[in-house]
Amino acid sequence: MHNLILEIQRKTRNWALIFWILVFPLILTVLFRLIIANAYTTASSPAQVGTLSLNNDPQLAAVLDQLETEGIITLVEPEQADAVLEVQDDGQLVVHMDDNGIAQTIITAIANQYQQTRALTEQTGILPDNSQTAYLVERTMPSNKSLIYINYFTTLAMGCLSSAYFGLKAINDLQANLSEVGKRLACSPEKKSHLVFKQVLSNNLICMSLNLIQILVMKYLLQIDFGTHTGFILLTTFLGSWLGNGLGMVVGGFLKLNYNDKSNLLTAIIMLGNTAAGMMLPQIKYLVRLYCPLADALNPAALITDAYYQLSFYGLNGTYYRLIITMAVIGLLFYLLTLLILRRQRYASL
Amino acid sequence: MLIKVENLVKRYGDHLALDHLNLEVKEGEILGLLGPNGSGKTTAIHCILSLLTYDKGQIEIFGQPMRPNAYDIKRQIGIVFQQVAVFSELTVQENIHYFCSLYIKDKALCKQYVQEAMRFVELEEYANFLPAKLSGGLLRRLNIACGIAHHPRLIFMDEPTVAVDPQSRNAILQGIRQLNEQGATIIYTSHYMEEVEQLCSRIIILDHGQVAAVGSKEALKEMITLKQKVSIDQITLTPYQQANIQKLPHVYALDYAHERLEIKYNSQEHCLVTLLDYLEANHITYGRVYTEMPTLNDVFLEMTGRELRDDHA
Numbered sequence: 001m002h003n004l005i006l007e008i009q010r011k012t013r014n015w016a017l018i019f020w021i022l023v024f025p026l027i028l029t030v031l032f033r034l035i036i037a038n039a040y041t042t043a044s045s046p047a048q049v050g051t052l053s054l055n056n057d058p059q060l061a062a063v064l065d066q067l068e069t070e071g072i073i074t075l076v077e078p079e080q081a082d083a084v085l086e087v088q089d090d091g092q093l094v095v096h097m098d099d100n101g102i103a104q105t106i107i108t109a110i111a112n113q114y115q116q117t118r119a120l121t122e123q124t125g126i127l128p129d130n131s132q133t134a135y136l137v138e139r140t141m142p143s144n145k146s147l148i149y150i151n152y153f154t155t156l157a158m159g160c161l162s163s164a165y166f167g168l169k170a171i172n173d174l175q176a177n178l179s180e181v182g183k184r185l186a187c188s189p190e191k192k193s194h195l196v197f198k199q200v201l202s203n204n205l206i207c208m209s210l211n212l213i214q215i216l217v218m219k220y221l222l223q224i225d226f227g228t229h230t231g232f233i234l235l236t237t238f239l240g241s242w243l244g245n246g247l248g249m250v251v252g253g254f255l256k257l258n259y260n261d262k263s264n265l266l267t268a269i270i271m272l273g274n275t276a277a278g279m280m281l282p283q284i285k286y287l288v289r290l291y292c293p294l295a296d297a298l299n300p301a302a303l304i305t306d307a308y309y310q311l312s313f314y315g316l317n318g319t320y321y322r323l324i325i326t327m328a329v330i331g332l333l334f335y336l337l338t339l340l341i342l343r344r345q346r347y348a349s350l
Numbered sequence: 351m352l353i354k355v356e357n358l359v360k361r362y363g364d365h366l367a368l369d370h371l372n373l374e375v376k377e378g379e380i381l382g383l384l385g386p387n388g389s390g391k392t393t394a395i396h397c398i399l400s401l402l403t404y405d406k407g408q409i410e411i412f413g414q415p416m417r418p419n420a421y422d423i424k425r426q427i428g429i430v431f432q433q434v435a436v437f438s439e440l441t442v443q444e445n446i447h448y449f450c451s452l453y454i455k456d457k458a459l460c461k462q463y464v465q466e467a468m469r470f471v472e473l474e475e476y477a478n479f480l481p482a483k484l485s486g487g488l489l490r491r492l493n494i495a496c497g498i499a500h501h502p503r504l505i506f507m508d509e510p511t512v513a514v515d516p517q518s519r520n521a522i523l524q525g526i527r528q529l530n531e532q533g534a535t536i537i538y539t540s541h542y543m544e545e546v547e548q549l550c551s552r553i554i555i556l557d558h559g560q561v562a563a564v565g566s567k568e569a570l571k572e573m574i575t576l577k578q579k580v581s582i583d584q585i586t587l588t589p590y591q592q593a594n595i596q597k598l599p600h601v602y603a604l605d606y607a608h609e610r611l612e613i614k615y616n617s618q619e620h621c622l623v624t625l626l627d628y629l630e631a632n633h634i635t636y637g638r639v640y641t642e643m644p645t646l647n648d649v650f651l652e653m654t655g656r657e658l659r660d661d662h663a
Contacts, residue, residue: 003451006444013439173437176401180435184496187399187429188452189421346403346418349362350396 007202017165022210025159026217028279032151033222046074047103049110050081057087063114073110083107117286149312150305152224154279157304159214160240161270163207167248168266170199171338172259177347192342200245200335207241227311232320236311239327240304246334247300253341273301303327351413352377352504352535353398358407360393360559367393368404369559375504375537380530382550383539384646386656390559391539392432395506399429411504425453428502428534432509434493436481443468443477446495453500467499470525487518494522498529505529505536511545523549543646553646557654567646574652575602576644578615580622584637585611591632598624611636 012018046068054061064085067073078084083097083104095111097104172178174195176186185195215237218224226233247269251262276299278285285305289296296302303323310320353375360368368390375381383391396402398409400418409416411423436445447464454460468474471491481489490510498505507526511519526549530536540546546553547567555562555570563570571577577600587595587606595613596604600621603614615621622641629636651657 003448006440006448006451009444010437010439180431180433181437183401183431184429184435184449185452186401186418187424187427188449189425190452191419191421347401348403350402 004198004202007198008206011166011202011206014166014169017162017169018210020165021159021162021207022214025155025162026214028155028158029152029214029218029222029224032148032155033224046071047106048076048080048082049073049107050076050078050084052078052084052086053089054085054087056089056091057093059118060085060087060093060114067110073107085111148282149224149309150278150282150285152218153305153308153312154274154277154301156211156214156218156308157240157277157301158270158274158279159211160207160237160304161244161247161273161300163203163211163241163244164248164251164266164270165263166203166207167199167245167250168252168259168262169248170196170203170245171249171252171342174199174342175253177350178259183350193339196335196339196342200249203245204238204241207245208238211237211241225312226308227313227315229311229316232311232316232324233308236304236307236324239307239324239331242331243300243304243327243334246331246338249338250334253338270301273299277301277305297326298330300327300330303330351375352411353537354408354410355394355398356408358394358397358404358409360390360397360402360404367559368397368407371407371556371559371561373554373561373564375535376552377535378530378533379551380526380536380538380549382546382553383537383556384541384543384546384553384650385556385562386541386650389556391541391556392508393559394556395508395537395539399427399506426503428497428500428505430494430497430505430507430510432512434481434489436489436492436496438481441478441480442473442484442492442495445481445492446499449496450499453502463499463501467495470498470528471495472521485515486513487515487521490514490518490522494525498534502534505534507536507538509540510538511540511542519545543650547646555646555650555653557650557656562653563649570646570649571644574644574649575616576614576648576652578618578621579642579644579648580611580613580615580625580639581642582611582636582639584609585629585634587611587634591634595625595628598628 049064051061051064054064064073064075068075082099082101083095085107086094086096088094093111093115095108097107173181174185174192176183212234215226215233219226248266251266251269255262255265257265275284276288276295279301285296285302288299288302303326307320307323307327310317310323314320351374353373355371355373358368358371359366371390371394373394383394385391393402397404397407398411398416400409400416400420411420412426414420414423416423437448440448443464446467447460450463450467451460454463468477471494473488473491473495476484476488481492484492494507494510497507511522514522523545526536526538538546538550550567552564552566553570554564563573565573586609592604592606595601595611598621600615600617600619601613602616605612613621613625622639626639647657
């Protein structure tokens, strides 16, 4: 037990890793909150939208109805509107406006976003009909908090996945051919499985604590809504660290590269994963989901981001449970593979 | 017999690192494993500890076969590695405690052993220092403390004094003697013959993965022809005089170059007196005269034709 306490003490003194797990993601979150969040604010009163030939596009009608319900726009007669949306016979959406103010900009943005999203869904045909409207509404909302929340949750995913560096260091310390301490541990009367378990436990405890600090800052200082399911927020955080730590261990155990190269590889995986999960531009996330659904389904950053997203916007549902089960299973696979590599390991050379 | 190694063969690709190595270690001795770089000392240690796979052979420790999962055997072994093996994030005391607690599960006993280990290596005043703040010699002492804190019955020390200042080296050697007096059996590898001569009750000289010679330092020196070496500086000799000196009793080798004479004797009897008598009788002037008894390097040189150390002068 004392050994475990020393393990935790040792790891909390690694300031470089704590920077990547807590400080850097927090900096990003604050920047997103201060800079990008404002880009999604709406005008003080809803834009007034007129429509022509809407029966040519029933889905647009449904989207506009939803936007009106959300308070983004008000549907009025064309003569009273800030801008008029006309659906032509060939399905093209045209915006007519006499002025060029904030309201017109919002309406133009809605029209463009709708057309792009519609075109993507039609090309891929992936989304079932009954979710089409909701999906289109979500993507079309100019003040949609869901878009900026994707940015927020990807920074949290980055923090969770950065626990991979702890996992990598743990494997480095356990293997006799990678570190001197590994030699000493290999000669000790402690079973490899116990040593690995101690590493996994201490890593997860520390990383989860750091991620929780980030959540607390996001929730109470930056006023980001995580939903009301506190227990499941904790569970998601734990599974995020679990997944990240496992990723680091399996990269450290399997690849025949030096420590720096493995660390760089992890950085690439985490950054790429977060970009694909929508960190830089939330729309990328949907493109990945549309064009490469398997990558989206297995991307650790996307799994974590989507899990928080589901909790925040939709609460507990089948999608959420699928996500956390996937995270748990992938993480477990990583740990089992790691144990398989390390168990009774002897070396041809040191 | 504490350790028994039979026919140990270890290859790194095409290179034969250990060539049917046989060795035995008796309880209570300090066994020296001496050999030049690349002779197989560290490889032998790593194979005995089950860190390395080997191609052939049998290894027994405490009468039982040694395997990676032989935890009862491992519990009684302490290792001081050639490179410092400590955690950079833990203090001196924390490092010793960490490694000691892998062997000693009793909390109070572990704490006591940690204090004893710090006292033993004289690191008490550095207890709260991180390794980065320690000098090379102090780091080596910490390395030793981490390896012996749990009072092992058998200790492997792989060149523990490499790159260490003379003061720390003496302290380390003193500490090793103390450990042996307290009952530990020690296997000490080095390419510093002075340390091995000073410390070890029995010496195995390794060369190219094989045992070149085994015995106490006196027994090893008895095995070779050289019994005494006399060197004289600032002496001028004609070839005739050199030939005459060569004929003096017990002289078996003579080397004269750059006004320096070196003579090897196969006996210690009156050699210097006889030589000086000859020089006086022939009015030959000379500078410094010094005699040397054979060293382990001479043993190695005679047996293998090579020096023990690359930098040996």
